[in-house]
Amino acid sequence: MGLTKYGAFVANMYDPLLAKPLHSIRKRVLLEAKRLGVKSVIDLCCGTGHQLSYFKSGDFQKVVGIDLSPHMVRVAKRKYGVNCSVQNAAQTGFDDNTFDLSMVSFALHEKPFQLARQIVQEAKRITRPNGYFFVVDYVYDDRAKSDGKAVTWFVEFLAGGEHFRNFRKYLKSGGLEELTKGLQRIKDIRFVSGSVALQVFKVEK
Ligand SMILES: C[S@@+](CC[C@H](N)C(=O)[O-])C[C@H]1O[C@@H](n2cnc3c(N)ncnc32)[C@H](O)[C@@H]1O
Numbered sequence: 001m002g003l004t005k006y007g008a009f010v011a012n013m014y015d016p017l018l019a020k021p022l023h024s025i026r027k028r029v030l031l032e033a034k035r036l037g038v039k040s041v042i043d044l045c046c047g048t049g050h051q052l053s054y055f056k057s058g059d060f061q062k063v064v065g066i067d068l069s070p071h072m073v074r075v076a077k078r079k080y081g082v083n084c085s086v087q088n089a090a091q092t093g094f095d096d097n098t099f100d101l102s103m104v105s106f107a108l109h110e111k112p113f114q115l116a117r118q119i120v121q122e123a124k125r126i127t128r129p130n131g132y133f134f135v136v137d138y139v140y141d142d143r144a145k146s147d148g149k150a151v152t153w154f155v156e157f158l159a160g161g162e163h164f165r166n167f168r169k170y171l172k173s174g175g176l177e178e179l180t181k182g183l184q185r186i187k188d189i190r191f192v193s194g195s196v197a198l199q200v201f202k203v204e205k
Contacts, residue, residue, distance in 0.1 A: 005161070019050055033058070038100035040101070041063050041064070042065065042101070042102045044123055046084055049065055053082060065083065068086065070086050073085065111166055120179050120180060124183070137176055137197065149195050186200050
């Protein structure tokens with residue numbers, strides 16, 4: 001199902017290690033959501049809820065997250081007091097067209113590719129027509145410089161095991177370009193020397 005090693009240890013170490021390096025990306029996600037005037041947001045595979053904590057500071061009516069790991073969800077609730085539940089992002093319990101914005105960050109690359117595809121389809125299903133879908137993930141294309149690719153590749157290498165195998169398959173299978181084929185991309189903002197993208201899609205149905 002894609003839940004590999006998000007136990008209590010990783011859940012407790014995740015933000016102390018990554019919150020600072022990810023701050024500018026989280027902030028930009030919030031800014032883009034505000035610019036688009038969205039009012040309801042779901043973060044699929046929300047992990048510790050760090051991105052959700054940024055949305056809490058904005059003028060949103062509904063901000064929710066789901067994650068398959070009870071340990072990550074526990075941290076999200078305890079640390080940030082966010083609305084977060086244990087659910088599979090490939091098959092959520094939400095009705096069609098529920099949210100103005102659905103998003104997934106740093107999660108697609110580490111899943112079996114077929115599961116990543118299902119998560120993108122699920123995001124589309126629960127987003128309203130003319131709503132938005134944000135993805136934050138690795139993109140190794142012409143805009144990605146070698147230093148950025150080296151750093152991000154090394155981070156994934158350290159994650160190891162199934163995570164790293166899935167990451168390599170993600171790159172080999174065409175990554176975000178392949179997973180978001182057919183969706184209308186309206187923005188592609190880069191970080192980490194171009195190797196990490198925040199891509200904004202308009203959801204047309
Ligand atoms: C690398 S973390 C990313 C967390 C967060 N989105 C972020 O930006 O930091 C990947 C997350 O995906 C979750 N996950 C794995 N398979 C999932 C699934 N099928 N449905 C929902 N969450 C899943 C893991 O539990 C983990 O919290």
